[in-house]
Amino acid sequence: xxxxxxxxxxxxxxxxxxxxxxxxxxxxxxxxxxxxxxxxxxxxxxxxxxxxxxxxxxxxxxxxxxxxxxxxxxxxxxxxxxxxxxxxxxxxxxxxxxxxxxxxxxxxxxxxxxxxxxxxxxxxxxxxxxxxxxxxxxxxxxxxxxxxxxxxxxxxxxxxxxxxxxxxxxxxxxxxxxxxxxxxxxxxxxxxxxxxxxxxx
Amino acid sequence: xxxxxxxxxxxxxxxxxxxxxxxxxxxxxxxxxxxxxxxxxxxxxxxxxxxxxxxxxxxxxxxxxxxxxxxxxxxxxxxxxxxxxxxxxxxxxxxxxxxxxxxxxxxxxxxxxxxxxxxxxxxxxxxxxxxxxxxxxxxxxxxxxxxxxxxxxxxxxxxxxxxxxxxxxxxxxxxxxxxxxxxxxxxxxxxx
Numbered sequence: 001x002x003x004x005x006x007x008x009x010x011x012x013x014x015x016x017x018x019x020x021x022x023x024x025x026x027x028x029x030x031x032x033x034x035x036x037x038x039x040x041x042x043x044x045x046x047x048x049x050x051x052x053x054x055x056x057x058x059x060x061x062x063x064x065x066x067x068x069x070x071x072x073x074x075x076x077x078x079x080x081x082x083x084x085x086x087x088x089x090x091x092x093x094x095x096x097x098x099x100x101x102x103x104x105x106x107x108x109x110x111x112x113x114x115x116x117x118x119x120x121x122x123x124x125x126x127x128x129x130x131x132x133x134x135x136x137x138x139x140x141x142x143x144x145x146x147x148x149x150x151x152x153x154x155x156x157x158x159x160x161x162x163x164x165x166x167x168x169x170x171x172x173x174x175x176x177x178x179x180x181x182x183x184x185x186x187x188x189x190x191x192x193x194x195x196x197x198x199x200x201x
Numbered sequence: 202x203x204x205x206x207x208x209x210x211x212x213x214x215x216x217x218x219x220x221x222x223x224x225x226x227x228x229x230x231x232x233x234x235x236x237x238x239x240x241x242x243x244x245x246x247x248x249x250x251x252x253x254x255x256x257x258x259x260x261x262x263x264x265x266x267x268x269x270x271x272x273x274x275x276x277x278x279x280x281x282x283x284x285x286x287x288x289x290x291x292x293x294x295x296x297x298x299x300x301x302x303x304x305x306x307x308x309x310x311x312x313x314x315x316x317x318x319x320x321x322x323x324x325x326x327x328x329x330x331x332x333x334x335x336x337x338x339x340x341x342x343x344x345x346x347x348x349x350x351x352x353x354x355x356x357x358x359x360x361x362x363x364x365x366x367x368x369x370x371x372x373x374x375x376x377x378x379x380x381x382x383x384x385x386x387x388x389x390x391x392x393x
Contacts, residue, residue, distance in 0.1 A: 035316045066208045073215050080219040087226055091233040101313055155317065156326065176317045 009128055013135030019112040020143040020185075021192040026112040029103045030144060031181040037160045040148025042096045044141025046089065046104055050081045051113050051140075052133040055121040059129035062122045074117045075108065082107045112140060143188070150184050151175045241310065242294070246279050249296030249306040253277070262389040275299045278390065281310070282382035287370040289313035291322075291378060293336075297344070301387040307339040307379070312371075319371035335372070338362040339379070347380050 004012070019025045026047075034040045057077050058065075065073045086104045089097040097104070107113065116136055121129040152158060155175030157165040174180045246256065246267045253269035253276060260266075267279040278299055283292040291312050296305035309323040324332045331337060342348065343359045350364045350372055351357075364372035 065211055066204060069208050069212055072212060076215050076219050080222060083223055084226055087230040087234070091230040091237075094237045173317050177315065
């Protein structure tokens with residue numbers, strides 16, 4: 001890992017090691033909240049905030065935290081930042097907080113965040129950990145944004161609440177129901193794999 | 202320092218700092234969150250009660266009644282009704298005449314039903330003019346002997362409403378919650 005340049009540390013989260021499309025981590029909130037672009041975006045940004053803050057602290061204290069209790073320590077640090085994000089959303093954007101419901105508190109157990117602490121932040125210096133967290137967070141947010149846009153446009157005929165489809169367009173209701181999440185995400189992963197394979201050969 | 206002592210000290214410190222930070226944060230955000238809830242509730246009370254001179258809050262039993270006066274006469278009462286929906290807890294603000302026989306209006310406060318189907322009990326995007334047509338049906342609905350629902354046809358009786366196609370369970374839940382809470386609220390209101 002040490003031989004990666006600074007830029008590569010950031011870029012890898014966007015595509016090559018994209019948490020959703022390649023690692024298939026944290027799929028529960030990915031499938032559940034992406035009924036509208038606004039929700040997907042808010043979820044992505046909240047998770048990114050938690051990821052960056054947690055990576056920073058975990059990397060800073062990586063030499064102080066004893067190995068036996070590292071997971072417990074990571075969870076407490078993550079839970080603190082999740083609660084901060086949750087309270088802030090509830091206080092300043094109550095509508096988004098209402099529609100994301102229990103999925104903000106559930107960021108605590110999102111494997112992307114715990115995974116990056118265990119696999120990266122606890123072994124690398126603060127600078128690299130922040131870049132890694134930022135890349136993963138941006139990759140997660142972009143993937144959520146694309147997935148939720150597909151679902152909202154097809155399922156409700158709107159994008160960020162704006163009407164964008166032609167008037168006679170009849171929304172595909174299935175796209176905003178749970179099966180639509182699986183269909184759309186499956187197609188996206190298939191597409192990503194196809195592109196990767198073509199690039200390799 | 203032994204490893205055991207280190208584990209205890211580090212974990213204790215982390216949790217204490219975390220607790221402290223969250224307590225400070227709560228102090229800061231709580232008033233805003235409470236204020237927002239209060240605003241939503243007051244808006245709902247205003248919406249379900251007919252035009253009035255003043256609203257008085259009376260607590261009785263497990264209910265908080267919002268009583269609307271015109272002069273010295275009580276013209277309507279609002280209270281919260283809640284219960285299970287298809288997949289979430291439904292909370293409604295109900296406005297009703299003082300004898301509990303006619304609903305003045307109903308407003309959905311909380312629901313997390315199936316997007317696109319059950320959520321139509323609060324907001325139906327397909328109906329551009331009246332997106333809240335489902336709860337609008339309860340305006341001036343008679344409550345005795347009980348509220349009932351019909352499917353796929355227009356309601357004929359003055360105690361009937363039409364269920365949402367594809368969301369019968371959510372629609373039915375609203376009717377059940379209303380029947381149950383109107384009876385219970387009436388008993389509470391009339392008891393002394």
